[in-house]
Amino acid sequence: MEVASCFSCSNQLPKLCLSFKNLQLHPKIFICNNNNDASSSSSTKKKRRSKTKIINKPKPALSTTRISTSQTQEAKAVNVRTLYQNGDPLGRRDVGKSVVHWICQGMKAMAIDFDAAETQGEFCEVRQRMGPGLTFVIQAQPYLNAVPMPLGLEAICLKVCTHYPTLFDHFQRELRDVLQHKKRLADTDWRETESWKLLKELANSAQHRAIARKASQPKPVKGVLGMNFDKAKAIQTRIDDFTNRMSELLRIERDAELEFTQEELNAIPTPDESSGTLKPIEFLVSHGQAQQELCDTICNLNVVSTSTGLGGMQLVLFRVEGNHRLPPTTLSPGDMVCVRTCDSRGAGTTSCMQGFVNNLGDDGCSISVALESRCGDPTFSKLFGKNVRIDRIPGLADALTYERDCEALMMLQKNGLQKKNPSIAVVATLFGDKEDFSWLKENHLADFAEAELDGQLGSGSFDDSQRRAITLGLNKKRPVLIVQGPPGTGKTGLLKELVVLSVQQGERVLVTAPTNAGVDNIVEKLSKTGLKIVRVGNPARISPAVASKSLSEIVNSKFESFRAEFERKKTDLRKDLRHCLKDDSLAAGIRQLLKQLGKTLKKKEKEIVKEVLAGAQVVLATNTGAADPLIRRLDTFDLVVIDEAAQAIEPSCWIPILQGKRCILAGDQCQLAPVILSRSALEGGLGVSLLERAATLHEGVLATILTTQYRMNDAIACWASKEMYGGLLKSSPTVASHLLIDSPFVKPTWITQCSLLLLDTRMPYGSLSVGCEEHLDPAGTGSFYNEGEADIVVQHVFFLVYAGVSPTAIAVQSPYVAQVQLLRDRLDELPEAAGVEVATIDSFQGREADAVIISMVRSNTLGAVGFLGDSRRMNVAITRARKHIAVVCDSSTICHNTFLARLLRYIRYFGRVKHADPGTFGGSGLGMDPMLPSIS
Numbered sequence: 001m002e003v004a005s006c007f008s009c010s011n012q013l014p015k016l017c018l019s020f021k022n023l024q025l026h027p028k029i030f031i032c033n034n035n036n037d038a039s040s041s042s043s044t045k046k047k048r049r050s051k052t053k054i055i056n057k058p059k060p061a062l063s064t065t066r067i068s069t070s071q072t073q074e075a076k077a078v079n080v081r082t083l084y085q086n087g088d089p090l091g092r093r094d095v096g097k098s099v100v101h102w103i104c105q106g107m108k109a110m111a112i113d114f115d116a117a118e119t120q121g122e123f124c125e126v127r128q129r130m131g132p133g134l135t136f137v138i139q140a141q142p143y144l145n146a147v148p149m150p151l152g153l154e155a156i157c158l159k160v161c162t163h164y165p166t167l168f169d170h171f172q173r174e175l176r177d178v179l180q181h182k183k184r185l186a187d188t189d190w191r192e193t194e195s196w197k198l199l200k201e202l203a204n205s206a207q208h209r210a211i212a213r214k215a216s217q218p219k220p221v222k223g224v225l226g227m228n229f230d231k232a233k234a235i236q237t238r239i240d241d242f243t244n245r246m247s248e249l250l251r252i253e254r255d256a257e258l259e260f261t262q263e264e265l266n267a268i269p270t271p272d273e274s275s276g277t278l279k280p281i282e283f284l285v286s287h288g289q290a291q292q293e294l295c296d297t298i299c300n301l302n303v304v305s306t307s308t309g310l311g312g313m314q315l316v317l318f319r320v321e322g323n324h325r326l327p328p329t330t331l332s333p334g335d336m337v338c339v340r341t342c343d344s345r346g347a348g349t350t351s352c353m354q355g356f357v358n359n360l361g362d363d364g365c366s367i368s369v370a371l372e373s374r375c376g377d378p379t380f381s382k383l384f385g386k387n388v389r390i391d392r393i394p395g396l397a398d399a400l401t402y403e404r405d406c407e408a409l410m411m412l413q414k415n416g417l418q419k420k421n422p423s424i425a426v427v428a429t430l431f432g433d434k435e436d437f438s439w440l441k442e443n444h445l446a447d448f449a450e451a452e453l454d455g456q457l458g459s460g461s462f463d464d465s466q467r468r469a470i471t472l473g474l475n476k477k478r479p480v481l482i483v484q485g486p487p488g489t490g491k492t493g494l495l496k497e498l499v500v501l502s503v504q505q506g507e508r509v510l511v512t513a514p515t516n517a518g519v520d521n522i523v524e525k526l527s528k529t530g531l532k533i534v535r536v537g538n539p540a541r542i543s544p545a546v547a548s549k550s551l552s553e554i555v556n557s558k559f560e561s562f563r564a565e566f567e568r569k570k571t572d573l574r575k576d577l578r579h580c581l582k583d584d585s586l587a588a589g590i591r592q593l594l595k596q597l598g599k600t601l602k603k604k605e606k607e608i609v610k611e612v613l614a615g616a617q618v619v620l621a622t623n624t625g626a627a628d629p630l631i632r633r634l635d636t637f638d639l640v641v642i643d644e645a646a647q648a649i650e651p652s653c654w655i656p657i658l659q660g661k662r663c664i665l666a667g668d669q670c671q672l673a674p675v676i677l678s679r680s681a682l683e684g685g686l687g688v689s690l691l692e693r694a695a696t697l698h699e700g701v702l703a704t705i706l707t708t709q710y711r712m713n714d715a716i717a718c719w720a721s722k723e724m725y726g727g728l729l730k731s732s733p734t735v736a737s738h739l740l741i742d743s744p745f746v747k748p749t750w751i752t753q754c755s756l757l758l759l760d761t762r763m764p765y766g767s768l769s770v771g772c773e774e775h776l777d778p779a780g781t782g783s784f785y786n787e788g789e790a791d792i793v794v795q796h797v798f799f800l801v802y803a804g805v806s807p808t809a810i811a812v813q814s815p816y817v818a819q820v821q822l823l824r825d826r827l828d829e830l831p832e833a834a835g836v837e838v839a840t841i842d843s844f845q846g847r848e849a850d851a852v853i854i855s856m857v858r859s860n861t862l863g864a865v866g867f868l869g870d871s872r873r874m875n876v877a878i879t880r881a882r883k884h885i886a887v888v889c890d891s892s893t894i895c896h897n898t899f900l901a902r903l904l905r906y907i908r909y910f911g912r913v914k915h916a917d918p919g920t921f922g923g924s925g926l927g928m929d930p931m932l933p934s935i936s
């Protein structure tokens, strides 16, 4: 079944659900998940860490079904942890009757729509979209989203709404009731309906049986790779132990995440309806008031225009009625949303479509949403000229990531040692013990030697350790290679070379990374090689710099002429239709032709997508995105490469690995780690990456280490080497002493000749510079900002630019999202700073810049430094700099952490310190005296 591209962190975008009618609006608690500290927008996990802001939304005017207090209290006794997940449907006893009632309502709406589609002769479209497992779960979301979750039970609802066996079970029951009722009136056999037949088809599919009975016995192990039965059985036992343990840890982590959400919800007092504090939804839309809260619903929107995108997605541009600005919103590109028509109060919905946010307009008044194209579809055309509301569908992206990780573990357990598994040698290597490993080698089933290079490498561009890594990686019989290397040792460059050479030796390669930023980084490198590369993923999550390599752009460009021809024919037919409206049979014929034309367009597009992917030498996606059916349907890959592998949990790495014959993992376990919310999941080992585990296996023979760095001035590299790598990191003489002054057109100033600089907002006599206190983001994101530090950063950028440093060679980082936003706003005011990159530390991993400025933000009397104290994050931040690093901070706060205190001491000793006061430079940095400050 079809899932065309992606949403949120991963890369799957569900095809549109069916239209559905007669849905009622209900009072609802809206959850606003905001990225705050450190998190890159691509990391959904980080979203979980962010404080959740809840807004009690107003009640629509429609009649609503309130769950009674006693019901809620009764159901509150149910704990999310008590839910089990063995593949059986969860019943009243497990989740409580309020939640069961909630699912029933959602599934009933879906069943009614199912039946309506059959009555209206649109069932083949339904058939196309429906499928077992995740496909079904995705289709069910808008229906569930339209029913209010019982108060206090949101976490359980979020868990249940992705529990396939439960949803399917309830849907089956509701559909049967709907069909029975209808057919009783018509006196026909309801079992003969298309809807029921489709349901039975799903229930009989192998995938349904596999998912709905996860507890079933794994297949019996036969001898694999010619091993005797006992050996194979021992490996299978290890796989079983591993997958069972990991599934349990994933479940604990997911529960922790849901409990976190529930705690946040519970912390909000129940709205006092009599107080009159609730405002109608249109108030939020039409009043630009300061006290407006962030919301994940936007109402009173009108369709302005439409255009067609990939996969038949219709990009629909909405604008707020009366050209008001959009309300402050949590919606961001890639978010999955439900689009419905409504009245001016946001109520009275008549139809619903699922899609994802493409972007929010720069004018602040518009939003564009990708919906599935529905040529001649009455549901789609109903949006025109109507009030429309857009609601975010929460939690599904995280649920999908979780489901895909679980699915990968299931496939590893069931198929890992089956003959048909292309990655059987990888599985045997990573789960076999020393004896099995030697046996593989002796029997020439795996070879860990270096491959011959035949002078393919460009001379001089790689050192010995890099050459060794490349030759090991080119050996087609080597199942696993781990490339470990501190920052700047050339891992990404080496991976690029490896991919190019592997393609040259006839291999097809799948390249993944845990985050979209990581994937885009390697796409950027590979795009200059002339290889046929395709980046698969949600277009809204792909960096504009590499958009031309995305599947959507490639398909669109190939499809252009065909689409133009289609539009021309469609216009002609429409004209004809207008002329013969009185002749029913002729009009019906033309309508039929229009429908046929739409189908041909879709078919052609599918063919092009298939052709592009099949012709690609390299396919790139996130680890989770590699589960996209578009990728899964392709032939087995010869090689799977995972970059930034230390940042991924092991289950997610198995998604791409199981699709290739061999794999190469590159990363550094001293850089960003996987983010785990639950302490017990962390202690249980969920935070241990595959890279870390595999590097120590079989006496380290799977790994190769790089130790010479080619990025940083030695003063910067020495700090990282001492703090993080036991002094092992060496600097290449080509970079060891490079400074900003060595770049062309850069003037000699004390700053351009300084590699390490501390801009301290604390004065030598102990007082803090005016305006340099930290503040909690009033938007309620839980993030912090510091205006004084922002001013100091701006003026430092100004000094650098004034000294001749190119703005594109400067990067500004902060661990806090609110500070990043503030810095962007401030630097936008400075035309000289156009081109300076401002990013969170997490999103800048894997990148580099000549000059890096870090704003630490925290300044408080308690000495609280939050996650600044995470040495791996600070290692990433500092090691992005090639020639100059400036740390802006309040030393008295930061020094409360011993690791950070050592960093400041190191800068004081080997670099320079300036006590910075934003007031003396004229605030925003604009119009200030460009004389360079002296060092105090």
Ligand SMILES: Nc1ncnc2c1ncn2[C@@H]1O[C@H](COP(=O)(O)OP(=O)(O)OP(=O)(O)O)[C@@H](O)[C@H]1O
Pocket (backbone or CB within 6 Å): 460, 461, 462, 463, 466, 485, 486, 487, 488, 489, 490, 491, 492, 493, 494, 668, 709, 710, 711, 845, 846, 847, 879
């Ligand atoms: N052998 C080499 N000779 C000269 N420069 C090199 C060599 N290898 C790598 N470099 C340069 O070193 C810099 C860092 O390389 P790269 O980004 O690939 O490192 P990395 O290990 O991926 O770093 P990180 O872990 O921080 O992402 C790049 O500018 C690259 O051009």
